[in-house]
Amino acid sequence: MRPLLAVYLREMLLLRRRFWRVCLGMSVSPVLYVIAFGYALGAGSPVGGLRYLDFLIPGLVAMSSMTQAYGVSSEINIARFYAHIFEEFQAAPLTNLSFVTGEVMAGITRAGLSTVLIVAIGAAFGVTMHCGPLFWVAVVLNAFVFASLAVWSAMVVKSHADQALLANFVITPMAFLGGTFFPLERLPGWSQRILDLVPLTHAARAIRAEALGGAAAASDYALLVVLGAAAFFIALRSVDAARE
Amino acid sequence: MIVIEDLRKSYGERVALDGVSLTVPKGQLFAYLGPNGAGKSTTIRILTGLTKRSGGRASLDGCDIEADALAARRRSGLVPQQTNLDNDLSVGENLDIHGRLFDMRRGERQDRIAEVLAYVELADRRDQTVRTLSGGMKRRVMIARALMHRPAILFLDEPTAGLDAQIRRRIWALIKRIRQDGTTIFLTTHHIEEAEFLAERVAFLDQGRIVVIDSPANLINRVGAWAVDVLGEEDMETEYFATRAEADHGIRGRDGSVTIRRVNLEDAFLAMTGRKV
Numbered sequence: 001m002r003p004l005l006a007v008y009l010r011e012m013l014l015l016r017r018r019f020w021r022v023c024l025g026m027s028v029s030p031v032l033y034v035i036a037f038g039y040a041l042g043a044g045s046p047v048g049g050l051r052y053l054d055f056l057i058p059g060l061v062a063m064s065s066m067t068q069a070y071g072v073s074s075e076i077n078i079a080r081f082y083a084h085i086f087e088e089f090q091a092a093p094l095t096n097l098s099f100v101t102g103e104v105m106a107g108i109t110r111a112g113l114s115t116v117l118i119v120a121i122g123a124a125f126g127v128t129m130h131c132g133p134l135f136w137v138a139v140v141l142n143a144f145v146f147a148s149l150a151v152w153s154a155m156v157v158k159s160h161a162d163q164a165l166l167a168n169f170v171i172t173p174m175a176f177l178g179g180t181f182f183p184l185e186r187l188p189g190w191s192q193r194i195l196d197l198v199p200l201t202h203a204a205r206a207i208r209a210e211a212l213g214g215a216a217a218a219s220d221y222a223l224l225v226v227l228g229a230a231a232f233f234i235a236l237r238s239v240d241a242a243r244e
Numbered sequence: 245m246i247v248i249e250d251l252r253k254s255y256g257e258r259v260a261l262d263g264v265s266l267t268v269p270k271g272q273l274f275a276y277l278g279p280n281g282a283g284k285s286t287t288i289r290i291l292t293g294l295t296k297r298s299g300g301r302a303s304l305d306g307c308d309i310e311a312d313a314l315a316a317r318r319r320s321g322l323v324p325q326q327t328n329l330d331n332d333l334s335v336g337e338n339l340d341i342h343g344r345l346f347d348m349r350r351g352e353r354q355d356r357i358a359e360v361l362a363y364v365e366l367a368d369r370r371d372q373t374v375r376t377l378s379g380g381m382k383r384r385v386m387i388a389r390a391l392m393h394r395p396a397i398l399f400l401d402e403p404t405a406g407l408d409a410q411i412r413r414r415i416w417a418l419i420k421r422i423r424q425d426g427t428t429i430f431l432t433t434h435h436i437e438e439a440e441f442l443a444e445r446v447a448f449l450d451q452g453r454i455v456v457i458d459s460p461a462n463l464i465n466r467v468g469a470w471a472v473d474v475l476g477e478e479d480m481e482t483e484y485f486a487t488r489a490e491a492d493h494g495i496r497g498r499d500g501s502v503t504i505r506r507v508n509l510e511d512a513f514l515a516m517t518g519r520k521v
Binding site for chain 1: 292293294295296314315317318320322324326327328329330331332333337341342344345346347348
């Protein structure tokens with residue numbers, strides 16, 4: 001247990017050192033989205049009987065928890081390619097399970113912090129969300145999926161540039177098409193079927209349903225659990241690839 | 245004790261290690277000497293679990309580095325060539341995380357941090373952020389960190405690379421002290437004087453192969469005791485002699501600038517591999 005906590009604690013100590021910078025970084029994009037999409041573009045376009053801003057903010061929680069959880073890949077990359085601290089882990093009696101779990105926990109923590117910030121930003125713009133236990137379960141599952149994918153990608157890429165490319169091709173399209181900014185029902189049927197395979201779609205659906213005081217579908221949670229478990233397993237298998 | 249048998253590593257077509265075999269007895273300070281690209285760091289990376297071997301076997305205190313990897317890593321400490329401390333954390337935090345990685349309890353970690361920092365003469369730097377330390381201090385912190393979990397074997401990969409002569413001497417004194425405390429030390433270097441000053445046994449590594457293993461004195465004696473450098477118009481020629489009298493006799497009638505000096509390990513390396521370290 002101690003080696004696992006060492007991995008997590010290191011990330012938390014670094015987060016603490018840069019706390020205000022990190023919080024500021026996590027807040028900039030959501031505030032811009034709220035202003036640009038919530039006010040400038042979507043002010044007069046209610047969605048399913050909701051103010052657009054009420055629709056948007058829970059979507060931003062899903063998107064931000066995804067990007068922040070995935071952000072551990074950058075931290076690992078810096079440790080691996082620039083600071084070489086990753087070698088300290090490789091030379092220690094640390095199991096792959098401990099390493100991946102520690103990093104995934106760090107990703108989930110970052111996602112939780114970003115969620116708290118967006119809830120606060122939402123409140124500042126007059127949007128009150130119901131942040132019950134199932135809301136947080138959806139956030140954690142979403143972060144679990146993407147932090148696991150982040151560890152996998154950080155282990156298999158050969159450079160930080162490869163990592164950025166992967167984010168551009170996978171994370172950015174998902175952020176815009178996974179039900180963050182508009183309801184998927186507005187898209188053609190074929191694209192809806194594709195986007196139904198994307199974890200963020202289900203996370204956004206579950207988070208939005210809970211945030212608006214409704215009940216999320218159990219299938220959304222189930223799918224996130226399955227995808228998270230698969231991503232975690234792949235991440236475990238990928239750690240040895242970094243020893244090549 | 246380190247046992248390496250026919251260790252091989254290839255990166256695609258490029259062969260980095262080509263069947264290295266050696267044994268380092270418990271408590272010995274062993275130097276691995278060779279030019280850049282000879283395979284020194286690759287050997288250490290394989291032994292410490294940073295890189296996978298392509299073939300062969302190796303064990304640390306009887307623990308196979310792959311079949312019993314976690315046990316092997318528990319027995320070894322690593323000071324890599326590049327500084328790999330967390331710059332944003334304090335010296336104490338860096339050491340604490342290392343202690344946790346090696347499953348040390350809280351009280352044990354706190355006591356040991358004080359002990360190893362005193363050992364490397366940095367006790368007053370415990371709360372200082374690593375970023376603010378000099379290069380020599382960072383290297384000493386890395387040595388302290390590698391000693392945190394009391395490893396039986398310490399791997400030092402070019403421990404004085406990039407440090408000035410004064411700091412280098414200080415690190416050498418520290419390495420000697422660690423050796424006297426009973427730790428087996430495996431040191432890579434391309435500083436001849438480092439190997440000569442520190443090592444009980446030296447391996448010459450060239451193009452992924454071990455050329456010879458012996459004590460520094462024996463390696464030097466194989467070549468001779470005195471060297472005569474004759475600087476010609478285009479290159480320098482060196483001849484070796486068993487005695488000073490023979491060397492004096494050898495320079496008679498030679499044209500150009502002539503220097504007589506003691507033979508060193510570099511001469512031995514040059515004579516045995518045909519290349520400089």
